[in-house]
Amino acid sequence: xxxxxxxxxxxxxxxxxxxxxxxxxxxxxxxxxxxxxxxxxxxxxxxxxxxxxxxxxxxxxxxxxxxxxxxxxxxxxxxxxxxxxxxxxxxxxxxxxxxxxxxxxxxxxxxxxxxxxxxxxxxxxxxxxxxxxxxxxxxxxxxxxxxxxxxxxxxxxxxxxxxxxxxxxxxxxxxxxxxxxxxxxxxxxxxxxxxxxxxxxxxxxxxxxxxxxxxxxxxxxxxxxxxxxxxxxxxxxxxxxxxxxxxxxxxxxxxxxxxxxxxxxxxxxxxxxxxxxxxxxxxxxxxxxxxxxxxxxxxxxxxxxxxxxxxxxxxxxxxxxxxxxxxxxxxxxxxxxxxxxxxxxxxxxxxxxxxxxxxxxxxxxxxxxxxxxxxxxxxxxxxx
Amino acid sequence: xxxxxxxxxxxxxxxxxxxxxxxxxxxxxxxxxxxxxxxxxxxxxxxxxxxxxxxxxxxxxxxxxxxxxxxxxxxxxxxxxxxxxxxxxxxxxxxxxxxxxxxxxxxxxxxxxxxxxxxxxxxxxxxxxxxxxxxxxxxxxxxxxxxxxxxxxxxxxxxxxxxxxxxxxxxxxxxxxxxxxxxxxxxxxxxxxxxxxxxxxxxxxxxxxxxxxxxxxxxxxxxxxxxxxxxx
Numbered sequence: 001x002x003x004x005x006x007x008x009x010x011x012x013x014x015x016x017x018x019x020x021x022x023x024x025x026x027x028x029x030x031x032x033x034x035x036x037x038x039x040x041x042x043x044x045x046x047x048x049x050x051x052x053x054x055x056x057x058x059x060x061x062x063x064x065x066x067x068x069x070x071x072x073x074x075x076x077x078x079x080x081x082x083x084x085x086x087x088x089x090x091x092x093x094x095x096x097x098x099x100x101x102x103x104x105x106x107x108x109x110x111x112x113x114x115x116x117x118x119x120x121x122x123x124x125x126x127x128x129x130x131x132x133x134x135x136x137x138x139x140x141x142x143x144x145x146x147x148x149x150x151x152x153x154x155x156x157x158x159x160x161x162x163x164x165x166x167x168x169x170x171x172x173x174x175x176x177x178x179x180x181x182x183x184x185x186x187x188x189x190x191x192x193x194x195x196x197x198x199x200x201x202x203x204x205x206x207x208x209x210x211x212x213x214x215x216x217x218x219x220x221x222x223x224x225x226x227x228x229x230x231x232x233x234x235x236x237x238x239x240x241x242x243x244x245x246x247x248x249x250x251x252x253x254x255x256x257x258x259x260x261x262x263x264x265x266x267x268x269x270x271x272x273x274x275x276x277x278x279x280x281x282x283x284x285x286x287x288x289x290x291x292x293x294x295x296x297x298x299x300x301x302x303x304x305x306x307x308x309x310x311x312x313x314x315x316x317x318x319x320x321x322x323x324x325x326x327x328x329x330x331x332x333x334x335x336x337x338x339x340x341x342x343x344x345x346x347x348x349x350x351x352x353x354x355x356x357x358x359x360x361x362x363x364x365x366x367x368x369x370x371x372x373x374x375x376x377x378x379x380x381x382x383x384x
Numbered sequence: 385x386x387x388x389x390x391x392x393x394x395x396x397x398x399x400x401x402x403x404x405x406x407x408x409x410x411x412x413x414x415x416x417x418x419x420x421x422x423x424x425x426x427x428x429x430x431x432x433x434x435x436x437x438x439x440x441x442x443x444x445x446x447x448x449x450x451x452x453x454x455x456x457x458x459x460x461x462x463x464x465x466x467x468x469x470x471x472x473x474x475x476x477x478x479x480x481x482x483x484x485x486x487x488x489x490x491x492x493x494x495x496x497x498x499x500x501x502x503x504x505x506x507x508x509x510x511x512x513x514x515x516x517x518x519x520x521x522x523x524x525x526x527x528x529x530x531x532x533x534x535x536x537x538x539x540x541x542x543x544x545x546x547x548x549x550x551x552x553x554x555x556x557x558x559x560x561x562x563x564x565x566x567x568x569x570x571x572x573x574x575x576x577x578x579x580x581x582x583x584x585x586x587x588x589x590x591x592x593x594x595x596x597x598x599x600x601x602x603x604x605x606x607x608x609x610x611x612x613x614x615x616x
Contacts, residue, residue, distance in 0.1 A: 044514050072513040073522075079514040085507055089529045098525070102516025156515045 006052030024208030045072035078158030099156025229332035243287035266328030449555025489542030500534020533609030
């Protein structure tokens, strides 16, 4: 477990953050300049915070009160930098091997099955970089560089893996190439990940826990779906991209119409065909702007997805757009409507309504947790 | 024209190479340390050290030679204790010629190394630290390999400077055949005696050949460094 509580002066404002991470992928989310990078640099020991305490699994790494500061090289905090920072004078194999020299000898084991082959082969296979080993960093694409950087950090056997906007320097298609690898890392390796990002789609797809930072302060912390569903955080989580996350399973395919049915607690969703087996788990992000509200079960409507629910919360504001949270069988759904609609329809908490979502709203932004094999069809979904 | 070297000429060539080699090798660790210090460490008096290092580049060589004579002569402030306690004598020895050459080449060596140290992306050093390397390992495995071309270029510059050194050497250790009479001094001496032109010409050609070789070597290293920096 990682626990952080630091205060650090940063030019115009003061970083004053406190959070804990139990494991999985904890995303530090916030706008540029919110102090995210300084926070992870403090965890890695690259900067000394003015005040505070950082500990991993009970071992204190930084404690300004006790004048304790473990230098970066003895922390075993793996760091994947935004720009990769591969050593230009070493080839990929040597880059990957760099940290192993200094790493403790007990190997890092994945959660489930015992390692077949060596740890090196396992990590190289996990990241799909076996064909790159003899190359120099200059001959790698941006996505390949980041995968090598992740492998290099992992092979140093870190206790915590820190990733500072590892996808920020990549274009969209490269980003989608890396997502599955980070997901496998999160699900198959025992290493807790601290993931810095200012992108909602990234966080929605990858994070198990979300820490929202605003001007150096922790504005909210909690499970990703819960935080994404909070109306009061919308100014921070980004209005246009904001949306709720539903946990679903594939329950069937309709070959004739090319549709896949996903079962969530809130009800069934029919989405464009996904190349996933029945039973596969899938996170779906439903953006608030794609949700319409009907007072009665709609008739003669082209949209395929209608989820019954109750209005749980209506965010107050003077602007023309209003956010509201629906409770659909215990799961939150966020809708974005005009204030005019809210008033003319008389939408108030407790009212029973129907949420309507067009199937084509489920583009590649909507899906998270898609297994690596299904990513190509993911792109087709986006096009269709 | 006769291209057979006389024993005196061969001695001068051998002596010059020896002086150049030792000037280069002995100033290497000092120059590297000073370059690291100037490039990386903020300390009081840094600008003074900076100026002192570059002084031999701008002062008349004869002045540098005279200062060396005052400091390292038999009765010099440093020369006397060095001779008495360590048995190291510079005055009128080939070692003195090497010292003069080392001092004259020092600014060039430091400058070349410092430029390459300044060019190192320090974020790579941070990355190495997060991978478990302590400062010594970071320096040996990341910094040093990245500045190697600068070090090599600095060594070649220093060696070339040593082969051409005249003023400081002749002022400090005089002109003693077989001991301090390096190539340029030998050429000068040949020109002072009637019938010495041929010997001067032969040594001049040797000088040109060595300089051209050094230039090619430094070009090759620079080219390799550029390719390496591009990661090819």
